[in-house]
Every structure is written in C-alpha cells, then in structure tokens.
Ligand SMILES: [Ca+2]
C-alpha cells in the first residue's frame with residue numbers, strides 16, 4: 001500500500017512508497033537533544049523565549065525543553081481528545097503572530113473514528129511551561145471519512161498574519177474521489193482563514209472568518225477558504241519570511257516527491273494532483289479545476305526516496321555552506337538534501353535535486369526539520385524517538 005502512514009509496530013510512514021554523495025563537502029553530525037520520546041512529530045522553538053522549545057508527540061503530549069533539558073511536566077496533554085488511527089494524531093502546531101502577548105498556540109490533530117481534521121487554539125500560562133486544556137477554543141473541523149490517511153500535518157501563519165492549513169487528499173491512494181481538484185471540499189487544498197473572527201456563528205466547531213483577499217471569492221461555487229488547489233499530502237511545509245512565501249513539500253504517490261514555492265501574493269494556484277505528480281502527468285483522469293498547473297521547483301524520484309519531509313531554508317551559522325538552502329529529508333529511505341533556493345520575479349528557479357548531504361550516524365524516520373532559537377537545524381526522528389541538532393562533525 002503506497003503512501004499511507006503505515007503503522008508498522010512503532011514505525012509509521014507518512015505517505016508510503018537511492019542515495020548519492022555529498023555536494024558541499026560539509027560533514028554533518030547529530031547532537032541528540034532528547035531521546036526516548038514517544039513518536040515525536042515536531043520541534044518548535046518558542047518565539048521570544050530563546051531558552052525554551054516544545055516537542056510535539058503524535059499521541060497528544062507536548063513536552064518542554066529548557067536549555068535542551070527535557071522537563072518532567074508537560075506543556076499539555078490532549079491524548080484523550082484525539083485519535084491516532086491511520087495517519088492520525090497530533091500532527092502540527094503553530095504560534096500566534098502575537099504569541100509574545102497573547103500566548104496562543106494552535107494545535108492540529110485528528111478526532112473520532114474518521115480521524116477528522118481538528119484545529120484548536122490553547123492559551124499557554126505566563127510561565128510558558130504549561131497550558132490548560134480548559135483554555136481550548138475550537139477553530140476548524142473538517143470531516144475526513146472514509147479513509148484514514150493523507151491528513152496533512154503542518155499549520156503556519158503567513159506574513160499576512162492569517163492561518164494557513166494545508167490538507168492532504170484524504171486518502172487512500174490516487175485520490176479515488178478526485179477531491180484535490182474538487183472546488184466544493186476543503187480536502188486536498190491549502191486553506192487561508194482568520195482565526196480571530198467567526199463567520200459561522202451557529203457552528204461551534206468552526207470559529208474563523210474568511211479573509212477578504214482569498215483568491216476564489218468571486219466564484220461562489222468554490223469554497224471560500226481555499227487558497228490553492230491540487231495537493232496530495234503536504235505533510236511538512238513552512239512560511240519563509242525572508243523569501244516571502246511558502247515552501248510546500250508534497251508527498252508523492254508512486255513516482256515523485258516534490259517541493260513547490262509560492263509567494264504570499266500568489267494565491268489561487270493549482271499544484272496539479274491527481275493529474276500531476278512532480279513535473280509529470282499521471283494516468284489519473286480529471287475533471288480538474290481549470291487547466292493551468294503549477295509545477296514544483298524541485299523533485300526526486302522513488303529511487304532516492306518515497307515520502308518527503310519538508311524542512312526550512314537554513315540561515316544558521318554552523319554550516320555556512322548550507323546557508324540559503326532548503327533542508328529536506330525522506331522519511332522512508334532516510335535521505336537528506338540541502339536544495340538551493342533562488343527566486344526570479346518572485347518564483348523559485350527550477351533546480352535538479354542535488355546529491356545527498358550525508359549525516360554521520362544516519363537518519364531514522366525524519367518527520368520534521370525545524371530551526372532552533374539560533375536558526376540551527378533540529379531533526380525530529382519519529383522512528384528513533386529523538387530530536388537532534390545538526391552540528392559539524394569532528395574531523396579526524
Ligand atoms: Ca462558529
């Protein structure tokens with residue numbers, strides 16, 4: 001079974017389904033920050049609190065790191081609220097743009113037998129060390145029947161201070177219901193919402209408003225939340241404030257893993273799934289929403305990897321040779337790349353996937369690559385149960 005987050009004992013695959021040599025000469029090693037974690041999903045440096053980071057676990061616990069030391073008291077535990085069936089669980093978190101003053105976090109998790117998409121806001125206590133489940137404010141809910149895979153993961157605010165939610169096609173394989181091209185569903189789309197408003201006063205699960213600039217508002221047959229079409233399973237993606245846009249890693253079906261770049265002002269794109277995979281036509285039929293498809297700026301084939309885990313554009317100091325490169329890993333075959341990202345006219349220049357950057361000691365199921373407070377890279381390895389900082393290897 002291709003591209004499902006298979007649960008294989010402790011291992012799960014986000015998406016289900018080579019190697020090369022280094023480009024840069026950089027020798028990269030891992031410095032373990034925390035081990036023995038229970039299916040860690042994401043590491044998040046806490047804005048404005050340079051000694052603090054949170055580690056999201058799939059089962060609903062968020063752990064606190066103080067100066068890289070894991071704390072006995074969790075930030076929050078929502079394990080009784082969520083479902084980890086299929087590819088479900090606590091999949092991502094985001095900090096409010098005004099986090100320093102309102103201490104809002106947004107959690108993306110799965111609920112119920114259908115692993116429905118659920119986004120809830122919580123308010124962290126003034127210590128930044130704990131949060132009460134009683135502070136919850138529901139933001140968004142999306143019904144996910146009938147399949148339990150391809151639920152996306154990351155959620156992020158853009159430079160416009162609006163909340164972006166990238167949804168997978170909802171499974172199973174090859175998007176059998178053709179939902180990524182269906183203008184009447186939020187599944188398989190990137191959404192843009194304002195979580196401070198409420199355009200649905202009679203619906204207690206959905207508490208957000210539609211931003212005035214959303215790209216399809218003039219076509220009332222399109223769901224107004226939709227910012228972009230045609231995604232398969234954008235499990236890890238981010239907003240890059242220097243570039244002014246999103247880097248969206250979309251997990252492929254049977255052939256290609258891909259990364260697209262889209263500027264903040266370029267809503268309305270169709271990334272092509274299920275009629276496009278990477279830069280290539282699939283054998284899947286339409287109908288499609290329009291006929292113009294935006295290709296990724298980089299892709300790799302399944303000889304090199306089977307399930308992409310997007311990272312971020314590195315601008316730390318430990319690896320000057322990697323500065324300005326997009327760090328990305330493969331969950332299944334454990335590859336790691338540092339992809340050059342340059343823009344022309346606001347669009348990313350197409351590049352061939354470079355040779356892999358070897359990591360001393362290897363990788364084991366990377367599900368997130370995030371910057372620490374200093375912009376250094378932290379890899380979260382679900383299969384290994386660790387979060388580790390990438391550091392220069394000692395040379396013999
Ligand atoms: Ca409401």
Ligand SMILES: [Ca+2]
Nearest residue numbers: 271272273278
């Ligand atoms: Ca695509």
